[in-house]
Amino acid sequence: MSHADNCILAQHCSLAGSDKCNALCSSYIAVHGYNGAGGRIAAASIPADYQKATLQNSPARGDQAAAYKVIDAYVNTFQRQFSEESERIKSLYLYSESPGTGKTTSAAAILNEYIVRHFIGSVQRNRQALDRPGYFLDVNAWQELYTEFTRPHVPEDIAGPASREYYRQMQHARLAPFAVLDDIGVRAATDGFRGDLHSVINYRVTNGLPTVYTSNVAIGELAQVFDKRLADRVRDMCGVVEFKGGSKRGIRK
Secondary structure: OEEEEEEHOOHHHOOOOOOOOOOOOOOHHHHHOEEEEHHHHOOOOOOOOHHHOOOOOOOOOOOOOOHHHHHHHHHHHHHHHOOOOOOOOOOEEEOOOOOOOOOOHHHHHHHHHHHHHHHHHHOOOOOOOOOOOEEEEEHHHHHHHHHHHHHHOOOHHHHHHHHHHHHHHHHHHHOOOOOEEEEEOOOOOOOHHHHHHHHHHOOOOOOOEEEEEEEEHEEEEEEHHHOOOHHHHHHEEEEEEEOOOOOOOOOOO
């Protein structure tokens, strides 16, 4: 395996596969970090399994050809981030009734593509690329943090760190120029947690920040999970991409 296989910049790089393509490349370090530390991928909190995901190597691409036709066109709108006069980048709602159809992998690949295009576009324009142009929020894991510090009689040495991490993630999810909110169809949520998720989504929509949502709940049924106002916020300037079929988890091709 060449070093280019481990770099999400490779498809955009003229040096990919050459003897100059290595872990000491300044662009590689800027995006992936060095020895597992730093880099914009780590700052985005993209799960380890998806940090090298691209639209080209995504295992969902073959099974979800119609969805990827829409996604390919969508990422071409990312150049708009550099022009205040351009139409704003829309949001996407990746939906399938069944889990395991490739929504999360695809959302992470879209986020990786945004980070790559932000970095390359910034360099081309002699700008300093943002340290955190995008952010990945696992809504289920975030809810677990909420439960960890709000349940009764939790020791402070557990509740304190959980609370701080919860609000750190909340702030990043609110403010990142581009974000993935993975699995927003949480049904058993307290009013407090639902209010915080609403706050994140409301802030992003109000400020025109593009977001990729993944969910097993159809967008027309979100009002049954959240209140109608939040459901309307998600639908605002948001295209729906349906993933077909059943779960492919555990199936090797």
